[in-house]
Amino acid sequence: MKFKTLLLFIIVFNSCSKKSEFIKGFNCDVETFSNLERIEDVKNLFSVYYPDHWKTNFYYDTHQSSIFTADTTKQLKETTLLDITHISNKIIFDANFLKKFKSNLSELQLTEIHANKIIFKEKPSFYSEATGMNNNFKYYVFNLFIKLDENNYIHSKIEVYGDVMREERICKGINLLEKTIF
Numbered sequence: 410m411k412f413k414t415l416l417l418f419i420i421v422f423n424s425c426s427k428k429s430e431f432i433k434g435f436n437c438d439v440e441t442f443s444n445l446e447r448i449e450d451v452k453n454l455f456s457v458y459y460p461d462h463w464k465t466n467f468y469y470d471t472h473q474s475s476i477f478t479a480d481t482t483k484q485l486k487e488t489t490l491l492d493i494t495h496i497s498n499k500i501i502f503d504a505n506f507l508k509k510f511k512s513n514l515s516e517l518q519l520t521e522i523h524a525n526k527i528i529f530k531e532k533p534s535f536y537s538e539a540t541g542m543n544n545n546f547k548y549y550v551f552n553l554f555i556k557l558d559e560n561n562y563i564h565s566k567i568e569v570y571g572d573v574m575r576e577e578r579i580c581k582g583i584n585l586l587e588k589t590i591f
Contacts, residue, residue, distance in 0.1 A: 429587060431529055437580035445588070450474040454495040455563065455591040472497050486546065486571030489578040491585060493565045500554060500562040502526055502535045510552075514539050519550065529555050530591075538579070546570040551579055553586060563591055 432439060446461040452474040459465060459478050468475040475494040500506065514521055514537075524537035536553045551567040567582030569575050 431527070432580075432583060432587065434527070435580060435583055437576075437583055440581055440584040442585075448476055448478075450476050450495060452495070454561075455493070455589060457493055457585070457590075458588040459491070459585060468494075486573055487578075488570075489582045490568040491566070491582055492568075493563060493586070493589060495557075495561065495563055495591070497561055499560060500556050502533065502554070502556070506535070510535075510537065517541065519548075522549075529553065532556055543570065547572055549575055549579065551582065555591070557591060563589070565589070 442458075442460055444461045445458040447456055447458055448465055449456040451467050451469040454474055457476055457478075460480065462480070462482060463478045464481040465476060465478040468477070473494050473496045475492060477490075477492045479490040480488045511521065519539040519541035522538045522540055524535070527534050527536060529536075532555050534553060534555045536551065538549065538551045540547070540549050542548060547570070549569045551569075553563075553565040553567075555563040555565070557563060565586050567579055567586070569578045569582075
């Protein structure tokens with residue numbers, strides 16, 4: 410009996426701490442969070458798991474539904490801001506999409522650090538990390554677009570202000586994105 414319990418524990422532990430290709434691609438560690446709370450968007454199109462002490466806001470209209478969250482117990486230059494939005498519209502990761510996306514970055518005076526088409530949770534996706542200044546702070550934004558089907562996609566955005574532990578905070582956001590259910 411003890412052997413079966415130990416074996417089950419080892420299997421569960423290994424599967425929970427296994428790095429996905431997405432997390433490996435950013436050289437992030439798998440992060441464990443305590444007190445995660447499942448939060449569903451207003452339209453019940455997707456759900457996320459966020460630490461229960463983070464402040465969460467919702468937004469929706471006829472074409473989108475969003476969950477925005479941040480750890481407001483920390484200063485802006487120490488926290489991670491997350492915005493996950495389900496959008497009812499077509500998305501194609503082609504030259505026109507890339508041109509429009511890069512034009513938006515330029516309008517915001519952001520410089521792209523890296524970008525790529527990937528597969529995220531078995532869905533065609535595109536990510537970009539960019540940097541610039543926002544409200545007199547060094548600013549980093551990580552965008553992930555996930556094509557769900559022909560008429561719907563997810564746009565996830567991780568925002569980090571300042572350089573202090575920038576990569577760790579982006580990795581925290583990436584780990585939380587991995588927990589999104591759509």
